[in-house]
Amino acid sequence: MSSQPEAIEPLAVEYPGGSYSVLVGSGLLERLGPLVRALGTAIADRFLLVTDENVEPLYADPVLRSLQSAGYRASVFVLPAGEGSKQLSQLSDVYQACVQRGLDRRSAILALGGGVVGDVAGFAAATFLRGLPFVQIPTTLLAMVDSSIGGKVGVDLPQGKNLVGAFKQPLAVFVDTACLSSLPARQLRAGAAEIAKAALLSGDACLVDVERLAHSVETHGWISTETSPLLLRAVRAALLCKRDIVVADPFEQGPRALLNLGHTFAHAIEVWSRYEIPHGEAVALGILCALRLSHARGLCEPALVTRIHALLNRLRLPVKLARAGLCAHEILACMQTDKKRKGTALRFILLRQPGAAFIEDSVGEAEVLAVLRELDPKPSSDRS
Ligand SMILES: NC(=O)c1ccc[n+]([C@@H]2O[C@H](COP(=O)([O-])OP(=O)(O)OC[C@H]3O[C@@H](n4cnc5c(N)ncnc54)[C@H](O)[C@@H]3O)[C@@H](O)[C@H]2O)c1
Ligand SMILES: [Zn+2]
Numbered sequence: 001m002s003s004q005p006e007a008i009e010p011l012a013v014e015y016p017g018g019s020y021s022v023l024v025g026s027g028l029l030e031r032l033g034p035l036v037r038a039l040g041t042a043i044a045d046r047f048l049l050v051t052d053e054n055v056e057p058l059y060a061d062p063v064l065r066s067l068q069s070a071g072y073r074a075s076v077f078v079l080p081a082g083e084g085s086k087q088l089s090q091l092s093d094v095y096q097a098c099v100q101r102g103l104d105r106r107s108a109i110l111a112l113g114g115g116v117v118g119d120v121a122g123f124a125a126a127t128f129l130r131g132l133p134f135v136q137i138p139t140t141l142l143a144m145v146d147s148s149i150g151g152k153v154g155v156d157l158p159q160g161k162n163l164v165g166a167f168k169q170p171l172a173v174f175v176d177t178a179c180l181s182s183l184p185a186r187q188l189r190a191g192a193a194e195i196a197k198a199a200l201l202s203g204d205a206c207l208v209d210v211e212r213l214a215h216s217v218e219t220h221g222w223i224s225t226e227t228s229p230l231l232l233r234a235v236r237a238a239l240l241c242k243r244d245i246v247v248a249d250p251f252e253q254g255p256r257a258l259l260n261l262g263h264t265f266a267h268a269i270e271v272w273s274r275y276e277i278p279h280g281e282a283v284a285l286g287i288l289c290a291l292r293l294s295h296a297r298g299l300c301e302p303a304l305v306t307r308i309h310a311l312l313n314r315l316r317l318p319v320k321l322a323r324a325g326l327c328a329h330e331i332l333a334c335m336q337t338d339k340k341r342k343g344t345a346l347r348f349i350l351l352r353q354p355g356a357a358f359i360e361d362s363v364g365e366a367e368v369l370a371v372l373r374e375l376d377p378k379p380s381s382d383r384s
Contacts, residue, residue, distance in 0.1 A: 013149055013243050015169050015250045022149060024236055028176035029062045033070025035174060042133050042171055044106035047074040048098060050121035051112040052081040055139050058182050063112055075101050079117060086116050086156045094124040108133040114140035115147035122153030126168035136170045139179040141191020145238035148173045150246040167251060177232055181223050188222045190280020192315045197261050197287055198238035203355030206237045214314035258357050261349040262286030268334040284317035285375055292371040294350040320377040328372035332365060
């Protein structure tokens with residue numbers, strides 16, 4: 001993507017007691033100091049920039065330079081890359097760094113990285129000194145369109161993902177799409193699965209845009225002058241979708257569950273695969289399952305299933321599991337364990353058409369098994 005500054009269009013996210021802006025553009029990192037200054041006096045003094053070992057060499061310097069030129073004191077704390085950092089021991093290291101670098105209530109924590117960094121740094125910001133201002137700079141496509149807004153932060157426990165957490169609203173989110181130029185294709189595809197989900201929740205016009213994006217990616221690749229404007233548009237549309245849903249339900253009491261389209265299947269597939277299937281790929285499979293379930297119940301047209309199957313194929317996201325012999329029962333069992341642990345109903349998001357999703361709590365096991373079986377790469381007649 002071009003690193004030339006583009007016009008910045010802020011997106012306001014309101015929550016009970018406040019609001020924050022999401023700025024989307026290319027080249028924001030270099031302008032971070034003045035952008036933070038423009039937020040007002042909430043951050044008076046010092047920053048701890050939390051990042052990971054992959055992102056630090058790529059993007060920490062311009063951020064530090066820009067903050068320092070704007071008169072802030074800023075230092076960096078680097079986490080190991082990956083989900084393994086979303087644990088209490090790493091969080092404890094972040095707290096230690098906060099103490100050692102002398103953070104006080106006029107200081108702020110800045111998350112520069114993917115969803116892992118955002119979740120850990122955000123939880124540290126929610127809890128250190130009972131809460132410090134927090135700024136998000138998401139650098140993965142998934143973090144840009146999903147995890148950086150909505151205020152959910154937290155860490156994992158050995159017993160499961162995201163079991164310790166808080167709601168911590170950021171002061172601002174700066175989405176610098178230039179960071180996508182270094183992101184591996186697999187991570188871009190993972191973000192694209194969430195973009196496809198957001199488009200399905202938003203409506204046909206957004207879905208058509210994502211189809212155009214997928215076509216451009218197929219022809220010109222992710223990082224090209226042809227694809228960049230389509231990607232920027234898709235990022236904004238997905239952010240708008242998430243913004244509208246989280247504003248309507250800031251503490252996840254009801255309609256925010258719509259953002260889990262495909263995710264009941266996806267989480268079970270991730271657990272079943274022992275996390276060999278990454279989240280974005282599991283979401284792609286989960287979206288297909290949710291659509292097939294909707295179709296089986298006579299809710300949506302079969303053409304929508306075919307259309308999304310083609311879209312995911314174009315984005316090189318999986319539409320089947322890699323190996324034959326899928327045990328649909330095992331995946332269902334993973335779903336049921338999760339349900340038991342959370343004490344919630346087995347909940348699915350079904351779709352009548354793009355833009356018309358709803359929450360369904362009464363889906364039978366046989367229906368779930370039937371759609372899971374369709375993920376098996378072996379034709380059903382071959383199965384014993
Ligand atoms: N809080 C929420 O609302 C929310 C929502 C969705 C997901 N999540 C969480 O987000 C996490 C997943 O986030 P993720 O997919 O961003 O994973 P991640 O943070 O692990 O990043 C993926 C990989 O990309 C690297 N990376 C990041 N930016 C890069 C860049 N610009 N160039 C090159 N490499 C880069 C990272 O170092 C890492 O290796 C999960 O823990 C999930 O639970 C949270
Ligand atoms: Zn997701």
